[in-house]
Amino acid sequence: MIILPQQKPSSLARLEVITPRLMKHSPVYQDVRNRYLREKSGYDGERSLNYYFNFLPQSAIYLHGLRVEERQYTFQIDHLILFPNLFLIIEVKNNAGLIKYNTETGVLKCIKRDGTYEHYGDPFIQARIQRFKLKKLLEPSGFNVPPIHTLVVFSHQDAVLEIEGHQPDLIISQRLPWRVSELEQKYSTPIFSRDEVLKIGKMLKNKHKPKEENIIEECNIKREHIRAGVWCTNCKKFMMKRTNRNWECPSCKHKDRNAHLKALEEYRLMFGKTIKNSEAREFLQVPIHVAKRLLKKTSSSYAGETKAREYTLS
Ligand SMILES: [Zn+2]
Known part of the structure; x- marks a missing residue:
């Protein structure tokens, strides 16, 4: 059951309008266009997972793009799925090419087809922070916090994973249904009834606060450069x-x-x-x-x- 449907981020909606209107001679044209392409590909990547969600239990509670701004905690989760026995955070990456991950060092290296590469921080550190914040948010409500598990999913169809060591939670999209079913078996003891899960889902949904971004100001776009x-x-x-x-x-x-x-x-x-x-x-x-x-x-x-x-x- 989807209680928070996927919504296009406001920044992307704005970039979609601004980019075709921005004069090519504007000094910020290339930056704005790159940001548009980056955000679009990220959003498309997140959406591409919807197909695989069809193979997961439909009785679970789905929150897509949950963003909470509470006290000192602000966090955003690409997809959060609540089961009676486990809460699942899905972090989506949309890199293409050969993705190498070393479980010892936590280094993530993405090598593109043209041979260029980029290094990224350990996605599981970010996941751990998200898990901590979600836990902190749930604790005061008096709910027992169930196991919170994170999956890092590479959604691009040209992504090839090469993992040094053992890390079953770094996967490509196609693996998602299998990994979720393994986790359901691993955490087989229900902690909540379905009504309680729904209640938690609704509480989280009520805390959802989409990010509002003023792209014109952020990207320093001059009004005279807008067609x-x-x-x-x-x-x-x-x-x-x-x-x-x-x-x-x-x-x-x-x-x-x-x-x-x-x-x-x-x-x-x-x-x-x-x-x-x-x-x-x-x-x-x-x-x-x-x-x-x-x-x-x-x-x-x-x-x-x-x-x-x-x-x-x-
Ligand atoms: Zn026409």
Whole structure:
């Protein structure tokens, strides 16, 4: 039972909107594009595990992308699965190539096809910290904390693992159902009833706080480097023109009366939920009276008068 479904991280949703609009001559263009590609591949990797979750017990409680910000503890778990006998943390890695792990040194080395390589810290140290924080979060609620086990799963289809020593918890996605079934047998004594597991799951879900990131500020993006306009809602390659109270694509000739709604949603993701007439005029590339009319129809509320009036995009 999924009680916290997977959600696209807000940073990725913002990068998806910003990257195609960012001018190529912007000094931060390459950094922003790289971050977008990195976050997209991470998210795709996490999602790719959903297929294998179908082979796991459906009676377990699933929380995807749980993020808790509590007292001194902030932690994020890619996937958390609650069984009556064990809690399972799944940490997803999306590296491709040959992945070498040494159980003695804890060094993780990823060698790409072109021969270049990168070293990473021991993923089990991070896992141990997550386990500690989760334990600390559960303890005050009076629940017996069950065994918390961590699996580090490499989700990329081109990942080949080479482990020096014995480490059954560093696996590729395909191994997931088998490893989970082994763990269920290992921890065979139920600690909770299903109702109790559900209760803990709901408590954790209530503590979930998605990370909100202001990409424009973080990446130091200048507003003048963001391309204005209403993307064609059909071909998505050109900006539409406003004619006769309608939007039309100069290339594919597609017409869409509501194309500005998508553009204003993109504006909200990039710059926040308030917008002035002058900003809408510039962004939608329309005369001021058109901007005013569209904002009045679209926004949920407004505050202030005349030029300073700010509309709220919901
Ligand atoms: Zn078009």
